[in-house]
Amino acid sequence: MKMPPSSPSVALALLALGLLGTLWACWLPGAPATLFADETQVPPALRAPCALAQHKCSRCHSIDRVLVAQVTRPRQWETYVSRMRRMSSSGISETDGDQIVRCLVYRSFGVDQWPKSREEEPRDRIWTTPSTPTSVTVPALP
């Protein structure tokens, strides 16, 4: 392997900086990316669906994608998960999809009975300002 005498300095400094930065970052506050920072916030009936969502939704991408998804209405999660389910080798069956939607709707909107309450959702078009739930507690982002 060749090693010119002068050129490595910048790259090695960069590497050292990166390592130091990584080590420093170890002490940053925060937790691994998960759907819920505190799983005790999740109703017992939704813990299994949420564990499934955490596992299945990190197969092709990190769970971060779910955390930053811009979903404004419960029904949008249905379409979203349905599209993901049809991706090649998604590993998400229809049954899985329903469970994942239940969890994600709860996470985003605090609704734990989805899809029973689907008919109650206002059917506004996307180009209008989406309605936001008023009487639910939205779990904190991790």
Next chain:
Amino acid sequence: VLSIAAATAGLLVVVAGVAADPTEELQRNFAGSVQLDYMAVPTEEIAREEALDGATVELSLKLVMDFGEHVSSNVKVCVACHGLEVGMAFFDLRVADELSFRVGRFTPAFGEFPLRHDPANHRTSDKPLPYDMGRMLRISDWNMSVLPAPWVDNGLEVNGTHFFGDHVQVDYAAYVIGGPRAAADALDFDYKESRTPESYYVDNNSRPVGGAHLAWTLLTDDVTFQLGASAMTGTYDDENELSFFLGGAQAILRVDDLVLRAEYLARRTEMSLGEDPASRFRYGPGKGGDFDPYFLKEGFYTEAELPAGRFDFVLRWDGMRRRGNVAQSSELRSDSAVLRYTAGTAFLLRESLRLKLSGELYDFSDFEDEVVVHLGIAGPF
């Protein structure tokens, strides 16, 4: 007449299957990602002659519109080393889970990595060698990888997925696309021609390229195991005379959070011998007195990925091999290889923002070995 009739019948079936339901709603979703990566080559004084080193930014912006259950559209634009590109511009016309038609500009189904080619979806700053698109060392000597990802092209794809019970999923895809391009006297694909506006974004030889993908996935509570195979074939030169065949296989194992991946790609490509092969190629004819017009380019990667808290650790071993005659000016030989060893980590800084750090050792058969360091930051939004 037969093909037109078949196309018309097929179109009618699709239209009937995806006909709009007036009660369905429109939904749109916007997503994107960005990665800033610095690539340093400590073993070179000035590495620019061998690689596109230094800082690069990869940005993608994607808008998905769902027109109910049966129709959706995707538009994605990317900005990277080569400027603004449209990576997606297609409609999905869905008859059922098992039958969907994708029309427009897209990445055809091939292998596993292209599914997660977005820098926010994989943990290293760069891609496995068989799929590399611009960050490998000796990029010009090797004329890039086997199939640079994301391979974007115009065409039509039929795809579908089906679950057999809760534990087995089978996916398929078959497509026709414009295909790779090169001039009439080419020795290999010309990737620049595939995306240069001067050549227009149309098929260069009036002959589509065909391909297919098949994957089988076994699912249990803790284990996912997948096997898949892909193929693509056609001609790539302007005169429709130089053929290629690209095949691939994949095996993915996920046990809890540990993911092991392995893929293999091989491309047999026909070269133009020209009027005077003796002056065109470095090596002479074979025993029969004829020049072999084909070369074989293979690539593989194996990878282990393990999350631990806010860290994701990656170990990767990948490589490529090229066998066949080479141009007089080439620095490769009739049998050249490169192996690469990578160790990397991605650290979750905040919500979706990750710091990526990786080191790579290149082991070339024809050049001196090199070391590469990547430091990047990436995340979806």
